[in-house]
Amino acid sequence: MGSFRGHALPGTLFLLVGVWHLWSCLVRYVSNPKSYRVRVWHPVPGFNGKLKHLELYVIAVGAFIDMCIELLYSPHLTIFVNGVLNPRHMNDFEHSGMLLMFFIFGAVTLLSVKTSFLPLPEGALCLIAAAAFSSEYLLFYFHSTSHKGLEGYYHLLLVLLVGVCIASILAGTILPDSFPADLCSGAAIALQGLWFYQTAFVLYGPMMPEGCRLKGNDIVCRSTESETRGELLANFQLFGQVLGVLSLAVAFYWFAARRFGHSELQSLLMSEEEGLD
Template identity: 70%
Template sequence: MRWRQQLHQSSPLTQFLPLPEGALCLIAATAFCAEYLLFYFHSTTHKGLEGYYHILLVLLIGLCILSTVAGALLPTSFPIDLCSGIAMTLQGLWFYQTAFTLYGPMMPDGCLLKDDMISCHPVDNEVRGELLANFQFFVMVLGVLIAVVGGYGFVASRFGHSDLKRLRAV
């Protein structure tokens, strides 16, 4: 909220080209849209387990688009800023998770990378790999939410509103 105003006022670009309040969010949303289109069309060439990981990535990129557009529409909303930060964090973590799983040491049993293509034999191993992706995704979302709530609780207890401190004392 306030950081956007400070960024808006202190940016050298805005000295020469004044931008409306939500312009930075809309610029970020266009970057996420380009990324979405790239991975969406890239995902259509991948089938099976690799395609499934890419679909989950596309969903997270879509969440980034929605949260940044909402940030442009409601620039003073803390929950939207928080949602945007969570979405970007999840997207970055999912990039790493995809890399470690599909191209690194966490490849599910029965699946292998051969000629730049992931293949799982028999089909049960592919289903197990997709279930593993769901579990990894769930754990990642849960971990980020626990970290955000824990961090928010810590900061609120140290620097919270004076009414909250009086309420806790009662």
């Protein structure tokens, strides 16, 4: 069982990074579509380069802080009991392991781009990012906390979104000039952040479906019909978020094309349309 803050904090990090990825890859594409390359991270322009690596610092520092909360604060520093890991907080230790992978990704990427100690190609960095999302996928799929009923359904949809993140990043690794793969990656990360928030508001906040309630550490519904209605509501919520992220991407593209669009963009799109005809 989780908590509102336990879902809102990682949701904020995923949402910020995902929206930034969406905007950045669209700006890079409209600026120079022919030389577009997939990037696993996107530098922040301006400010004399002082904020260039802000995204990587957000990932590394955010993951480290959240990892410390899960590993140290949540179990109240009682990590070992009778020589073994505290069985009452196994889910916190699992979360900290997942966050460690994202911290490693942020730290390794910073070392790669800022120093000469660990120069890695973009494809290798993409694989490290995919490994971090894979650890998240395995965590939620084989969680020691038994997610059942309505809670399990929300986490099942979360697992599907994590799977899309993995697939899109791997696609970008295999096809390093694929704009759709890069765009899908940003959208999937943003959707994952939104779904963390949705789960927090539904299971631990004011949006609990009628007929279901939080009882102790479990979500219980008074009937099968109430649970089914809650699952159908989850489907509708996910559809609304997908539609919202797609609308945001279209709005970003329209604005970026008007402000940063390269002269070759229109001719490239016209040539692609003629090829389809």
